[in-house]
Amino acid sequence: MKQHVIVFLPAHNEEQAIGEVIRKIPRDFHKDVKVSILVIDDGSTDRTVEVAKEAGADHIFSKEHNKGLGAAVRTGLQQSVALGADIGVMLDADNEYPAWQLPELLAPLLEGESDYVMGSRFKGTIDGMQLHRRLGNYFFTFLQSILLRKWIYDGQSGMRAFSRQAMEEAEIIHDYNYAQVLTLNLVRKGFRVTEIPITYQVRSTGQSYIKFKAYMTSVLPAIVKEMSRPVKRVPIDYHAHQIKPIDWSQLHTEKP
Numbered sequence: 307m308k309q310h311v312i313v314f315l316p317a318h319n320e321e322q323a324i325g326e327v328i329r330k331i332p333r334d335f336h337k338d339v340k341v342s343i344l345v346i347d348d349g350s351t352d353r354t355v356e357v358a359k360e361a362g363a364d365h366i367f368s369k370e371h372n373k374g375l376g377a378a379v380r381t382g383l384q385q386s387v388a389l390g391a392d393i394g395v396m397l398d399a400d401n402e403y404p405a406w407q408l409p410e411l412l413a414p415l416l417e418g419e420s421d422y423v424m425g426s427r428f429k430g431t432i433d434g435m436q437l438h439r440r441l442g443n444y445f446f447t448f449l450q451s452i453l454l455r456k457w458i459y460d461g462q463s464g465m466r467a468f469s470r471q472a473m474e475e476a477e478i479i480h481d482y483n484y485a486q487v488l489t490l491n492l493v494r495k496g497f498r499v500t501e502i503p504i505t506y507q508v509r510s511t512g513q514s515y516i517k518f519k520a521y522m523t524s525v526l527p528a529i530v531k532e533m534s535r536p537v538k539r540v541p542i543d544y545h546a547h548q549i550k551p552i553d554w555s556q557l558h559t560e561k562p
């Protein structure tokens with residue numbers, strides 16, 4: 307059965323980057339995969355929405371006020387389900403992540419091997435990440451590995467794919483961020499997580515959202531809160547998005 311993939315981009319004042327990101331998203335790479343694009347505009351005050359429309363976004367969901375990245379990703383998951391997505395993909399709008407690797411990100415879902423796929427920068431290549439960012443990423447990734455008793459390479463990736471069931475069950479318990487609490491939530495519910503290597507290049511435009519103090523005072527307590535909550539394991543349909551037989555030649559795109 308044809309799989310409808312919705313790629314959603316959380317965006318706050320990304321007018322300089324979002325157009326290129328949208329144009330880079332491969333849309334016709336497999337006869338059984340349809341790709342649509344949804345922008346979650348988190349109260350942008352610049353031309354993010356206009357630029358996204360011009361570049362070919364199919365849906366725009368605008369929040370009147372800036373609510374934070376965690377809230378934006380929560381909305382992205384909910385709206386993707388509401389729009390009828392079989393698979394949802396979250397992609398940062400700042401042009402740091404390789405949109406061209408979308409088929410590789412989807413492959414474990416389309417093969418029925420995973421429910422939640424993260425693009426891993428530390429399994430792939432990284433261009434320009436500052437030392438303190440790198441250390442912060444190592445720390446929060448290691449913390450998640452310990453808490454889940456499962457080795458993770460990159461817990462803060464801005465490129466992830468979700469099965470429909472994972473989107474429906476995912477709970478993001480704070481508005482500031484999603485990266486860690488979402489993985490802790492889904493893995494504890496029994497969803498299978500996979501990481502694939504991606505190429506990453508630090509942003510050259512716009513403004514970073516990460517502020518050290520806010521990150522520590524919001525993210526650490528949220529991790530404690532998520533881990534103290536009981537969550538129910540979910541009966542998972544392991545083959546919900548499997549395409550049979552998978553035509554590999556169609557799932558390959560070249561780096562532009």
Ligand SMILES: Nc1nc2c(ncn2[C@@H]2O[C@H](COP(=O)(O)OP(=O)(O)OP(=O)(O)O)[C@@H](O)[C@H]2O)c(=O)[nH]1
Pocket residue numbers: 315316317318319320348372373374375376378397398399400402464509513514515516
């Ligand atoms: N600045 C900001 N970005 C948001 C917000 N909500 C959603 N976003 C988007 O979330 C994505 C990730 O934000 P980034 O600031 O790039 O966070 P990051 O990639 O962890 O940090 P950098 O390494 O500095 O890029 C981008 O596409 C932003 O446009 C928000 O409230 N503020």
Ligand SMILES: [Mg+2]
Pocket residue numbers: 398400402464509
């Ligand atoms: Mg970024």
